[in-house]
Amino acid sequence: MGETCLARSSKYLYFSLLGLIFPFFLQSVLGRELKFVLVIYRHGDRSPIEVYPTSLHNESEWPQGFGQLTKIGMQQQYELGQYLKKRYSNFISTAYKREEILIQSTETDRTIMSAQANLAGLFPPSGDQIWNPKIIWQPIPVHVVPKADNPKLRFPMFNCPRYKKLLRETMRSNEFQAKIQPYKEFMKTIASYSGYDPRTLIYLDNFKMWHVQDTLFCESIHNYTLPVWATQDVRAKLAELTVLSLSSLFGIYKREEKARLQGGLLVKAILENLSRAAKNSEKRKMLVYSAHDTTLGALQMALNVYNERLPPYAACQIFELYQENNGEHTIEMYFRNHTVKDPCQLTLPGCSSACPLSKFAELVTPILVEDWANECRQMGGGGKIGKCSQA
Template structure:
């Protein structure tokens, strides 16, 4: 038996060395190295946040109440964690190293839980990390910062008078009115069926229209009985209106100024982190943020890369910093919103896909802000 095993093992070793040599040669030829990565993802599937007045189901019918991560959401985040592990298998250490990675979540149950289960897929315990053979999981810190202390992950930020003024202007703008005009009759029907009044449905800062769409979407996924009026066509129209609402919060009207007060805060943080990593690379290799669909929407709208679709559960935005063979550092962006294919490459308008850090900084400079409080108070 031993005699037949040796040739096989030697052959495996030979091919392993050949593969490793090929990878190293490929990196040498390409002349570029990944040096840092920032990931921002939306939490996994959850129960509705808030039901509409005439909803058929109440909070007690959901296992853990409103706004909570479901078992489906856990599966989605675990899969994303496994994908991240695979994508960065030649970048991150195979086991968890606290000096390499930092994870931060908004102060919300579903995002904290999403980060925890994502990490279970990213860093399953092995060898000395196994503390209980019956539990294939290890504790990894998830840092939570309340919105009041650091608002960069929770958008929109309504505690900003200037932004609220811009939002009111948006609702009366020609651009917004032109988009909502074809839906006026439809909104009357939704008002009658949902129990909300028309004024509430049309106001962007109440999220009432979004709550109707979101509740029906959650109920359909989890096979709850839907009201007769909530046909497939009605839900499709609600989906389009919800996309328009998200676009209106961060764009459509005075996008750049809104970005300075909203998603631009996160863009600035990302740019500063990548710029510092380019100047002085340390042991840390990755930062991961567990957040929301509005976080991704505000971020993409600020970058002017929004694809006019609601970010699905566990959607993930990637920022990767590379050092080219010239010594120059570039930023690449990817968006993963479909588990059946690789993430979509995203190009910052006005730049190449691999965008030089300085060029990236120049292009986003109009949405950068030095004194957020002062700009918020501006009339």
Template sequence: MGVIRLPSQSRLLCFAFHIIFILFQQTTAERELKFVVVVFRHGDRTPVVNFPTDLHKESEWPQGFGQLTKTGMQQLYELGQYMRKRYSNFLNSTYKRQEFYIQSTDYDRTIMSAQSCLSGLFPPTSSQTWNPELPWQPIPVHIVTKSSDRRLHFPLHDCPRFDELQNETQTSSEFQNRIQPYKDFLQTMAVNTGLELNNLRTLDNFQLWNTYDTLYCEGIHNYTLPVWATKDVMDKMEKLAELSLLSLFGLYETEEKSRLQGGVLMNTILKSIKQAVNSSRERKMEVYSAHDTTIGALQIALNIFNGKLPPYAACQFFELYQESSGRYSIEMHYRNDTSKDPYLLTLPGCTSSCPLEKFAELVSPMIAENWSKECGKKDKKKDIFIGFDVAVGLLFIFDLVLLYLLYHYGRCRRRNNYQDL
């Protein structure tokens, strides 16, 4: 049987494609993951509060309000398994404290979520197995107290300027235009829930958001819902809860709000990324266990928010790569659906694989150089010192006046005595 020869042009074309394929493989192989930051929301939990007409009381939930459920534990365990699979060629196969750091807000549900995630991420193997019947090992979860947390627990309080911005937001045309179609609905909700209408109209104090959340939790855990909590009502409440999140960190004066809220966390993440580039430390991953408001504040600051409430176990990834050219780039991925791969996000003004220098430049407007100063906070220690200085100054002036009066009083007495003599 004769050999079939390809025309010379076809052979050249095949050869060219072969070379391009080899070059592409080499380029891809040379791109190296260097550092990862992960921010996730805790898993499924019980309601945080109830509302005045709620059919169910806290005592009906086994661990009370705001606690992680078994479903929530499973969700975070699955997230840990996903992270193990995603970074199997990056992280050490066993837990290594020099490579890994995890921090949580000071809430039971976020601490337990962190522990559940770690169970899936670092199951003990070989030398780290300490109990053959227990595929788990203790790994430290770092916590900052609520009063001191300036990194994860949003909105950050004790910021007068942010409070001003919130009041301005509620009267702004941007907010009023969004809330106007729900005016009649909110009146009905005030009657049904027993909540104050004024608080519902301004979406103040998370009351409507919390009410939606409570009904949502009761629904998925098969608790009886009030007859008025129809699908249409729940859909409208969900939209208003989404508006609550958006108006809290954005919608009006978003850049300034971001400097006081989500930009604070972005600054922490950016510092960690730069440190990974400029230092020889072994750390490969930092993980933060937090809340829907944490992810919302961060994404709104980056202008990558999709307008939806981050679901349980929602996860925001920041990945630092060193390209074949030696330059560094950042990719952002958002996982909010366990049935799909994470969504690749693009920072506005850049590409999906954004050069680190460009990324830092684009996020710089949302990073405050002096958070306390921009918040309009008064430095209490400074005020004490100023008060002390003023008091000392006044005392000194009083002493001078007193000496002056005594001096002239003495002169007058001597003059009067001389005249009498």
């Protein structure tokens, strides 16, 4: 028996109303809305920062010299940009809109170029944004943050007497000595291979052991000839020492106090941006920082979520701010350290994976400092610490 016009009309009205109501019902069930995203990533693949004395290769063998982004690094950042575009396709506009996103970078060539390559993947021009049909790319501003003016993205900072004192205490601490002891003979062997004075390599904060490992790592990626002593086992052990070096800078001993003088500065900037986004309904939806592995290491150790591994090229730390259906704001943290796997979710110790903004602020309060310069002067000491060389 056929439907009456009234029945068909009623059914049409029912489904029409359902179509209008369902999205709101679904949003209510899900109970949350993404409000703001903050991204911090390490630059892409680069040439070595410097080489050890007996290195088989010198700076002239690298197309752009030391510490520069390579084509592999450009590809890594382009891929990360594409990933971010896909992840936030329902949040940020497909086309670049300057009021929606701000990109900041440290002052090094590799981080600035990484941001540019990332943006090429994130915002390829379309429609009236295409200014040259032969180049599917558009210029997007990358704002440089000089370390001298704002040190939030460059760690470690050695111009802090209190931190230098803590670092010396770390090197003498039982915790550090217990970790370094198994490597003592190995370090002597590496000293003889690399041409460094053994007394130089024992201080991990001067980055010399780090540069031996890093140089060999860069050369292996780009198929440069390695010295016969640089076996896979040797390089693996050097990587372990590099992790220990990073940990000694920001953790192992008096982690919380170190965080107040190092990564805590970035945590404070992140918290301020998330809190501002929660209070205001601004047009800006995303803030991006292009930085270094030490930036990520300092940040993750300050938050006590470090995984005891070196952050790979184009590793990406994500903070997402949500508004729940009860009006409360929560923060979720993710770390992407692999291009073919989903990011792993990180949980701030003492909180849930979706951490209320107020609870997040309470938990990180011990590592926030209001007057950094003054706190650096407290109980400071002399002593010479090697200059930082960002990786």
